[in-house]
């Protein structure tokens with residue numbers, strides 16, 4: 001399971017938890033401007049099907065050869081994108097004439113490398129056909145859906161058996177199944193939840209009282225299913241309050257995603273195998289900073305894209321710091 005959210009203070013933030021039972025070997029990876037991606041399908045306007053990134057990208061990726069296979073990323077213009085599992089619902093197409101045929105693993109670099117804003121991304125999406133061509137035999141196509149966002153808003157993109165769906169995402173959150181429209185519909189069931197204490201609507205004849213703080217959110221689902229995580233993170237995000245400095249915003253962002261953190265042992269996927277939150281990311285999309293924690297490293301680590309040469313030729317890669325960093329105070 002995974003959860004992605006956006007958050008706005010002075011700057012625009014976006015990030016995700018990546019929950020799984022094993023890691024593909026993740027690295028914070030910067031793709032410089034002008035980096036060449038060879039598309040798997042012919043493109044009418046591109047020589048030898050190579051598109052060069054207009055904008056530099058920073059995100060979490062598995063790097064295969066010199067190819068950054070991004071899971072989530074932002075670009076230098078403040079546009080961000082994350083892919084989350086959508087098992088049983090994601091259906092990709094065969095190549096179609098007259099369309100931008102983009103395979104699932106090319107989708108993030110295609111959008112973030114070409115578009116400065118969500119508006120531009122929507123224009124590019126109107127021409128796209130997401131195809132099923134795999135990266136390699138060892139890395140088959142992943143069934144995903146995506147959240148794309150900038151400071152003006154967020155959308156969800158789902159490629160299903162009945163075609164490509166693009167939804168406005170007014171919550172700025174996404175988890176896994178079911179499809180996004182059903183995740184949104186589910187919120188109707190929780191419209192009575194509030195951070196304020198409830199009053200007795202149950203019966204005038206009974207003297208009911210609030211015996212504990214936090215009773216306004218009684219009924220908020222606490223389990224790890226993706227529908228429940230969607231409701232929980234939506235409630236947390238919609239009510240989150242923080243100062244707007246960088247440290248206050250980043251700290252609050254990790255608390256929002258902390259509401260859907262997955263602890264080892266609570267979600268068994270096979271005998272003795274557990275899904276856990278392998279990493280949590282928070283990108284300051286306005287300033288090009290990728291912050292992360294990992295399951296075993298609670299210290300927030302930051303990689304700044306603008307401290308690197310974004311006009312270089314090669315990928316810039318930072319393997320994750322994974323061991324727990326404990327500050328000995330005495």
Ligand SMILES: C[C@H](CCC(=O)NCCS(=O)(=O)O)[C@H]1CC[C@H]2[C@@H]3[C@H](O)C[C@@H]4C[C@H](O)CC[C@]4(C)[C@H]3C[C@H](O)[C@]12C
Nearest residue numbers: 001002019062069070071084085105139140141142176
């Ligand atoms: C497993 C990850 C999704 C985690 C998630 O959503 N878990 C929820 C599980 S469940 O629904 O609740 O069952 C996804 C997110 C991004 C994916 C990766 C990216 O798409 C990049 C490449 C794409 C290649 O086709 C496959 C390897 C890969 C490197 C992918 C491996 C894997 O599928 C990743 C890492």
